[in-house]
Amino acid sequence: MTITPTTSDEALLRKMRGGDAQAFAALYRRHQGPVYRFALLRCGSEDTAADTVQEAFMGLLTGRFAFDPLRGSLPNFLFGVARLLILKHEEPRRREAPLPEADEDEAALPVDEACPLSRVLADEAAEEVRRALARLAPHYRDAVILYEMHGLSYLEIAAICGIDIGTVRSRLARGRAALAMALRAHAPAAT
Amino acid sequence: MDHDDTFDLDTRLAQLRAGMAQRDAPRCVEKELMQAFARQFVRQEPWYWRLGWREWSATAACVLVSIAVLGLLSLPPRLEGALPDAYPLVRIDNGAAFIALDSVERIEAEPAPRLVETEVSGTILAALGLPLTPENAGGAVRAEMLVGAGGEPLALRLTSID
Numbered sequence: 001m002t003i004t005p006t007t008s009d010e011a012l013l014r015k016m017r018g019g020d021a022q023a024f025a026a027l028y029r030r031h032q033g034p035v036y037r038f039a040l041l042r043c044g045s046e047d048t049a050a051d052t053v054q055e056a057f058m059g060l061l062t063g064r065f066a067f068d069p070l071r072g073s074l075p076n077f078l079f080g081v082a083r084l085l086i087l088k089h090e091e092p093r094r095r096e097a098p099l100p101e102a103d104e105d106e107a108a109l110p111v112d113e114a115c116p117l118s119r120v121l122a123d124e125a126a127e128e129v130r131r132a133l134a135r136l137a138p139h140y141r142d143a144v145i146l147y148e149m150h151g152l153s154y155l156e157i158a159a160i161c162g163i164d165i166g167t168v169r170s171r172l173a174r175g176r177a178a179l180a181m182a183l184r185a186h187a188p189a190a191t
Numbered sequence: 192m193d194h195d196d197t198f199d200l201d202t203r204l205a206q207l208r209a210g211m212a213q214r215d216a217p218r219c220v221e222k223e224l225m226q227a228f229a230r231q232f233v234r235q236e237p238w239y240w241r242l243g244w245r246e247w248s249a250t251a252a253c254v255l256v257s258i259a260v261l262g263l264l265s266l267p268p269r270l271e272g273a274l275p276d277a278y279p280l281v282r283i284d285n286g287a288a289f290i291a292l293d294s295v296e297r298i299e300a301e302p303a304p305r306l307v308e309t310e311v312s313g314t315i316l317a318a319l320g321l322p323l324t325p326e327n328a329g330g331a332v333r334a335e336m337l338v339g340a341g342g343e344p345l346a347l348r349l350t351s352i353d
Contacts, residue, residue: 019232021225028221036216046217053216057224061231126210129203148204149211180200 009074013067027074028057034150035078040120041145043086044134052089056081072159076152080160083142090138132182140175147172281320290319290347303340310334311347321349 003012003026012030015023032053039049056078059065067077121127133141142161146152147168152160154168161168233241242250282289291298298304310331317323337346 021228021232024228025221025225028224032216032220033214037211037214040214041211050217050220054220054223057220058227061224061228121207121210121214123206123210125203125206129207130210133207149208176200183200183203 010069013074016061024061027060031075031078032057034075035082038079038145038150039082039086041130041133041149042083042138042141043089044120044130046120048086048089052082052085055085072156076156076160079146079150079152083160087138128186129179129183132179132186135182136175136178140171140178143168143171144175144179148176283321288321288347288349290321290349292344292346298337298345301339301345304345305338305340307336307338308333309336311349316349 003015003022007026009027009030012023012027016027035056036049036053039052040046043049043052056065059081060067060078065077065081067074071077121130133144136144139161143157146157146160147154154165154172157168157172158165163171280291282291311334312331313323313328316332317328332349334350335348336344337348339345
């Protein structure tokens with residue numbers, strides 16, 4: 001069976017487990033972009049995002065992260081793995097940060113930017129939104145990125161983040177409100 | 192969250208989506224993953240998957256030669272001086288020899304065979320595969336030759352080859 005753009009993820013995974021390098025490359029090229037963009041917006045560091053993508057696919061390859069097609073699609077599985085890897089990466093700083101109020105608008109953990117002026121995006125307007133997003137609390141950031149950037153449903157976000165749909169809805173609403181407020185605060189004064 | 196905020200936020204999020212659209216993981220990530228893939232599957236492959244066509248060809252040649260040698264060794268040894276029963280060319284029975292010079296079918300199909308008295312030298316008999324003794328090797332043996340209607344020789348019958 002030749003590999004085409006319509007070959008399913010499950011078929012590619014079977015071939016990959018049989019030692020087909022082309023199948024693994026096809027899977028990687030199909031899904032690396034969204035996972036990298038999620039990780040980049042989530043953690044704010046290109047290096048950490050690249051490491052996250054590499055570790056997620058390495059886990060898929062070695063079986064460290066076992067994908068079960070009955071529990072969801074491969075892209076959502078990879079989002080979930082990337083999210084967990086970033087949480088693990090943030091854990092040392094989270095331990096040092098003050099305890100937040102449960103599910104409230106606590107102060108966001110600082111993102112992985114080496115310098116406050118470091119840029120990820122060339123477009124000024126997009127970069128401003130990215131920085132405002134980076135200042136959101138991590139659990140709001142998850143919901144906003146997955147919903148607004150990747151077009152996932154509440155149900156999918158709930159499965160990825162391990163929360164119920166009501167929590168997704170509230171986090172998304174609060175995250176969007178916080179994001180709008182941050183952008184308005186940084187907008188040039190209207191004349 | 193009023194309507195103006197929502198509209199503005201959606202526009203700004205669309206700008207971020209557009210700005211991020213072409214962002215992909217660095218190429219070195221794919222390179223490292225493919226190297227890891229190669230390492231993983233080299234470890235898992237059995238040794239015979241790693242053989243190339245040359246090794247397989249040599250192995251196949253060795254196997255064929257071994258089978259041929261074993262086949263030859265397993266054949267029953269041919270006894271010196273013995274004549275195979277299945278071979279119809281020469282048949283010896285109680286010292287008398289029948290030598291077919293043509294196929295059995297051709298001899299049986301001959302409509303009018305004739306018997307002709309003749310003498311056959313020991314050299315010719317030896318060439319036909321008859322066992323000879325040093326005493327009769329140099330002489331001639333009386334024989335009856337079966338001849339077809341056209342004069343072609345069909346068979347020889349020797350009354351005694353001793």
